[in-house]
Amino acid sequence: MAGPLPDGDQAPVDGLLSLEEIKGSEARTFHAYVHIPFCKDICGYCDFNTYTATQLGSLKQSDYAASLISEIRFSAQALEQSKLLPRKFSTVFFGGGTPSLLPAADLIEILSSLEQTFGFTENAEITTEANPDTVTFEKFAALRQAGFNRVSIGMQSGVQSVLDTLERSHNPENVFKAFEIVKGLGFGTSLDLIFGAPGESLEQWRESLEAAIALEPDHLSAYSLIVEPGTKLARQIKSGELAEPDEDLQAEKYELTEQLLSAAGYTWYEISNWSKSESLQSDHNLAYWMGQDWWGYGPGAHSHLGSVRWWNQKHPLSYSKKLEDKISPAVGRELLSIDTAKLERVMLESRTSKGMSISDLEQLEAGAKSRIPQLIADGLIDGQLAIKGRLVLTLRGRLLADAVVRELTD
Ligand SMILES: C[S@@+](CC[C@H](N)C(=O)[O-])C[C@H]1O[C@@H](n2cnc3c(N)ncnc32)[C@H](O)[C@@H]1O
Ligand code: SF4
Incomplete structure (x- = not known):
C-alpha cells in the first residue's frame, strides 16, 4: 500500500475476470x-x-x-x-x-x-x-x-x-x-x-x-x-x-x-x-x-485473485467518484506470470517459520537445492530442518533474508 502505485495494465471497468484468470x-x-x-x-x-x-x-x-x-x-x-x-x-x-x-x-x-x-x-x-x-x-x-x-x-x-x-x-x-x-x-x-x-x-x-x-x-x-x-x-x-x-x-x-x-x-x-x-x-x-485470495476494499487497496493482482485509485475522491459512476475503482492490474508467481512464493514462504518444502523449491527453481549446503555452512539456513526437507531461516538468515532469496532464485 505504501508509495506510488505500480504501473501495470489497465483494469476493466466491469471488474470481470476470465475463466483462465480465476483458475485455482x-x-x-x-x-x-x-x-x-x-x-x-x-x-x-x-x-x-x-x-x-x-x-x-x-x-x-x-x-x-x-x-x-x-x-x-x-x-x-x-x-x-x-x-x-x-x-x-x-x-x-x-x-x-x-x-x-x-x-x-x-x-x-x-x-x-x-x-x-x-x-x-x-x-x-x-x-x-x-x-x-x-x-x-x-x-x-x-x-x-x-x-x-x-x-x-x-x-x-x-x-x-x-x-x-x-x-x-x-x-x-x-x-x-x-x-x-x-x-x-x-x-x-x-x-x-x-x-x-x-x-x-x-x-x-x-x-x-x-x-x-x-x-x-x-x-x-x-x-x-x-x-x-x-x-x-x-x-x-x-x-x-x-x-x-x-x-x-x-x-x-x-x-x-x-x-x-x-x-x-x-x-x-x-x-x-x-x-x-x-x-x-x-x-x-x-x-x-501463503498466496491466498483477497479483495482489498478502499482507495489504493490491492487485491489478489487467481493469477491476477489489481489496485484501486489512490485518492479517496477519485475512488468514490468511480463507484458513484458504477464502475470499477481499480486503476491498474497485473497478470502474474509463472516466473513472478514462483519468485513471490519463495520470497514470502521463506520468511515464515514453517519455511518452504525443499522439493517444492527445487520444482519452482531448478538448481536451488544445490545452493542449500553453502547457505547452511554460512549459518543462514537451519541444517537439521533441511535434512527433514524444509528450508527455514536461522536467526542470522532472518537478518539477511533478502540475500538468501536472491541466492535461491538468481
Ligand atoms: C499502516 S500502520 C497503521 C496503524 C496505525 N495507524 C498506527 O500507526 O498506529 C501499520 C503499522 O505499520 C508500521 N509502519 C508504518 N510505517 C512504517 C515505516 N516507515 N517503517 C516501519 N514500520 C512502519 C507501524 O508499526 C504501524 O503500526
Ligand atoms: S497510518 Fe497514520 S497514524 Fe499510522 S503510522 Fe501512518 S500516519 Fe501514523
Missing part, C-alpha cells in the same frame, strides 16, 4: 482487507495512503462508509458474473490509516455489509487496527458486540522521546489504557512496534520491548524502521537534522527482540511477527504470505 481460486481461502485512509496527523515516517481532514478538502469522512459499501456490492457482482463460486471470508482486516477514527457505527455498517454479502467462515478472524489515542470503552464495546474479535494497537515505542521523534500523537500511558480496554472487552490483542528511530539506543529499544511484554499481548509485530522516500523523516535525515538508522545497531535490536520475546514465551512465525501460540498467529497475515 476455488481451492484457496478468501480474505477481505478494508482500507480506512484517514489520520488525525501524519507521522513523519509514514507513507501509507492516508490523509488528514485538511488534506481531504471537500470529501467528508462521514460519506466514506457508503463508498466502501458500494465497492462491496460491486465485488459481489463482479465475482458472480465471472462465474466464481461464492466463498465466505475467513478473515477481515480493517487497516489504515486509522480505522478507529471512524465512528463505530460506520465500521459496523461496513462489517455487516461484508457479512451479508459474502458471509464469514466459523471463527473468522476480524481485526481492526487502532491508534492508542482513539480507543474508548464505548466505541470498542460496540465493535466487539458487532463481531470484531482482534485489535492491533500501534504502540511503536514505550519511550516518550522515541515517540516524539516518530511524531506519534500518543504517549506510553495511552497505550496502557487502550490495551486494558480492548483486553477487558475480550478482544485478541496485538501490538505494533518500530525499532530504529533516529537516536534510539539499544537500551531504549529494550525498554520498549519490556513495556510491550508486560502487557502480555497475544501477538507482537516488530518492524525495522524504513526511511520511505518523500517522507518528512527522509528530508530530516537528508538535511542532517536526524541521524540515519545504523544497520549494525538494527541487527542488534532484532537479535534482542528475538531474545526477549522468546524468553517471554513468544515464538516467531514470520520475520517481523511473534505470537504466544500457533493459534494466536494472524490468519490474515498468513493468508498474504
Whole structure:
C-alpha cells in the first residue's frame, strides 16, 4: 500500500475476470482487507495512503462508509458474473490509516455489509487496527458486540522521546489504557512496534520491548524502521537534522527482540511477527504470505485473485467518484506470470517459520537445492530442518533474508 502505485495494465471497468484468470481460486481461502485512509496527523515516517481532514478538502469522512459499501456490492457482482463460486471470508482486516477514527457505527455498517454479502467462515478472524489515542470503552464495546474479535494497537515505542521523534500523537500511558480496554472487552490483542528511530539506543529499544511484554499481548509485530522516500523523516535525515538508522545497531535490536520475546514465551512465525501460540498467529497475515485470495476494499487497496493482482485509485475522491459512476475503482492490474508467481512464493514462504518444502523449491527453481549446503555452512539456513526437507531461516538468515532469496532464485 505504501508509495506510488505500480504501473501495470489497465483494469476493466466491469471488474470481470476470465475463466483462465480465476483458475485455482476455488481451492484457496478468501480474505477481505478494508482500507480506512484517514489520520488525525501524519507521522513523519509514514507513507501509507492516508490523509488528514485538511488534506481531504471537500470529501467528508462521514460519506466514506457508503463508498466502501458500494465497492462491496460491486465485488459481489463482479465475482458472480465471472462465474466464481461464492466463498465466505475467513478473515477481515480493517487497516489504515486509522480505522478507529471512524465512528463505530460506520465500521459496523461496513462489517455487516461484508457479512451479508459474502458471509464469514466459523471463527473468522476480524481485526481492526487502532491508534492508542482513539480507543474508548464505548466505541470498542460496540465493535466487539458487532463481531470484531482482534485489535492491533500501534504502540511503536514505550519511550516518550522515541515517540516524539516518530511524531506519534500518543504517549506510553495511552497505550496502557487502550490495551486494558480492548483486553477487558475480550478482544485478541496485538501490538505494533518500530525499532530504529533516529537516536534510539539499544537500551531504549529494550525498554520498549519490556513495556510491550508486560502487557502480555497475544501477538507482537516488530518492524525495522524504513526511511520511505518523500517522507518528512527522509528530508530530516537528508538535511542532517536526524541521524540515519545504523544497520549494525538494527541487527542488534532484532537479535534482542528475538531474545526477549522468546524468553517471554513468544515464538516467531514470520520475520517481523511473534505470537504466544500457533493459534494466536494472524490468519490474515498468513493468508498474504501463503498466496491466498483477497479483495482489498478502499482507495489504493490491492487485491489478489487467481493469477491476477489489481489496485484501486489512490485518492479517496477519485475512488468514490468511480463507484458513484458504477464502475470499477481499480486503476491498474497485473497478470502474474509463472516466473513472478514462483519468485513471490519463495520470497514470502521463506520468511515464515514453517519455511518452504525443499522439493517444492527445487520444482519452482531448478538448481536451488544445490545452493542449500553453502547457505547452511554460512549459518543462514537451519541444517537439521533441511535434512527433514524444509528450508527455514536461522536467526542470522532472518537478518539477511533478502540475500538468501536472491541466492535461491538468481
Ligand atoms: C499502516 S500502520 C497503521 C496503524 C496505525 N495507524 C498506527 O500507526 O498506529 C501499520 C503499522 O505499520 C508500521 N509502519 C508504518 N510505517 C512504517 C515505516 N516507515 N517503517 C516501519 N514500520 C512502519 C507501524 O508499526 C504501524 O503500526
Ligand atoms: S497514524 Fe499510522 S497510518 Fe497514520 S500516519 Fe501514523 S503510522 Fe501512518
